[in-house]
Amino acid sequence: MTDLKLPQLPYGSWTETRVTIHLILQIMGKTRLGLTHRKNHWWFITIYVSARGFSTFTIPLDKGLSSLEIELDVLQKAVTISHSEKGTTQIKLESGLTVAHFYKRYMGEISKLGLTPKFIPKPFDMGIDKPFEELEDYSSFDWNAIRRFWQLMQWNNSIFKEFSGRFYGKTCPVQIYWHHMDLAVTRFSGKKLPPMDKSVRISDRDTYSHEQISCGFWVGDDTIPEPMYYSYTYPSPEGLDKETLKPESAKWADSNGSPMALLSYDDVRSLPDPRQAVLDFLESSYLAGAKLSGWKVKELTTPSLKDV
Structure with missing residues (x-):
């Protein structure tokens, strides 16, 4: 393993490109949100690592008789919109193409397919107050950095899927939550929690309706300006931070x-x-939270096939 060449991705080395790509992934994710039937814990809005970049995967349309897929294709340097009946179109992502210009072209192509996804047309949790159609300040596409980001997410995607397969209980797909652009997988004990106060935003009320241990990877933020793996237990048990990590x-x-x-x-x-x-x-980190929260760890561990 010592010859494994993992890509470097310093937080400050691709800031303008990172924000531009983040905004485009949010537009894709919001489109999926606006066209997809609700699924628990917001699993119907996420996007996924694909063989070519980042994809919504299949979005059923027309009562299931047709479908849509939207992909940020790193190899083609484009966003590809594919309809099962009406063909495929691409929007090339070239330096100088602002998010505002992209959004207008993108929504035009979506409209040509007869689709009108309903969503709030502005960034979420990014500290940007303007709507997408006014974002003229974001137009950077450093494709070397984007490719490194994609390679790193592919690598982590494979690890998270291996880890996910060890758990026999309810678990989410390995998926990208586009509000923070983090790749995540969450395990659930099965215990329902008391409902949060109505003053808490609805995204959190649905996300944290059940006891869970979530882990993921994100490329950093202004608080922690470097790529980082994370794990947390919700609700957090007493003494969690005294447990040994590896x-x-x-x-x-x-x-x-x-x-x-x-x-x-x-x-x-x-x-x-x-x-x-x-x-x-x-x-x-999973065992630390599961042990202190009283999860039935043995029962929730995937057995080998000979033990099934």
């Missing part, structure tokens, strides 16, 4: 008053077996 460089940090397990991607890159290091982090 590998040794993993640590507990405060996140809005609750412990969050963190592991730096740069630390992972320096280890002899990066894949195993990430799996160890996911497993140790």
